[in-house]
Amino acid sequence: MTEFGAVRVHDAVLRHVEESLRSGAIKIGDRLPGERALAEQFGISRASVRNAIRSLEVMGVVRSSTGSGPNSGTVVVSNPSHALGGALRMHVASQQLPLKDIVEARIMTETWALEHAAAVSWTPEQLDDARLLLEAMDDEGLPSEIFTLLDAQFHVALSALAGNVVVSTMMESMREAIRDYISEAAARQGAWEEVVHVLRAHHHGIFDAVEARDGVVAARLVREHIDWFYGQAR
Numbered sequence: 065m066t067e068f069g070a071v072r073v074h075d076a077v078l079r080h081v082e083e084s085l086r087s088g089a090i091k092i093g094d095r096l097p098g099e100r101a102l103a104e105q106f107g108i109s110r111a112s113v114r115n116a117i118r119s120l121e122v123m124g125v126v127r128s129s130t131g132s133g134p135n136s137g138t139v140v141v142s143n144p145s146h147a148l149g150g151a152l153r154m155h156v157a158s159q160q161l162p163l164k165d166i167v168e169a170r171i172m173t174e175t176w177a178l179e180h181a182a183a184v185s186w187t188p189e190q191l192d193d194a195r196l197l198l199e200a201m202d203d204e205g206l207p208s209e210i211f212t213l214l215d216a217q218f219h220v221a222l223s224a225l226a227g228n229v230v231v232s233t234m235m236e237s238m239r240e241a242i243r244d245y246i247s248e249a250a251a252r253q254g255a256w257e258e259v260v261h262v263l264r265a266h267h268h269g270i271f272d273a274v275e276a277r278d279g280v281v282a283a284r285l286v287r288e289h290i291d292w293f294y295g296q297a298r
């Protein structure tokens with residue numbers, strides 16, 4: 065098969081899945097037909113089907129597992145930040161997306177999210193995820209790599225209160241894009257003990273402002289927090 069033909073076959077499978085999702089013919093949690101059935105349906109090789117499935121997996125649309133258990137096969141999932149985060153990270157690595165620009169975009173997104181979080185309605189229970197993460201980060205014995213993971217989740221949990229799924233996805237993606245940079249920066253910090261002390265205080269301030277529904281203060285504190293860490297890490 066020519067390369068052109070392979071691309072078209074691959075696109076046809078992706079288009080079919082997209083249309084089936086849009087029409088509701090397949091939904092999150094559904095299983096896609098097996099490789100053999102799809103190959104017959106499209107009149108293509110099983111290798112082409114595998115390539116198409118692999119693309120969907122990279123996009124965070126399906127999860128495949130081999131074997132014959134109840135969890136095997138190709139299941140439709142929703143993991144929108146997976147593809148976006150992975151792609152952004154690659155372009156940060158190739159230095160085509162400057163770190164400084166990602167940091168600025170993250171500040172823009174997150175200050176918007178916290179301002180809105182203060183303005184829209186949510187129940188006290190919806191703050192619990194962020195609160196649990198905040199408390200977990202107070203553990204003095206936490207290794208820096210665990211702290212930075214919880215830190216990322218904390219920011220996502222607070223921003224989620226704004227109720228905008230696209231903004232939450234963008235935030236997760238941007239954080240994913242600079243994941244390695246943040247853990248390297250944390251590991252490089254000779255005085256991690258002092259840094260983590262400041263980060264903890266920042267997080268408590270941000271959390272309290274959101275809980276008090278003071279969007280202006282929450283936005284200012286989160287901006288200062290991100291700026292401060294970026295300044296330390298450089």
Ligand SMILES: [Zn+2]
Binds near residue numbers: 219263267289
């Ligand atoms: Zn933080």
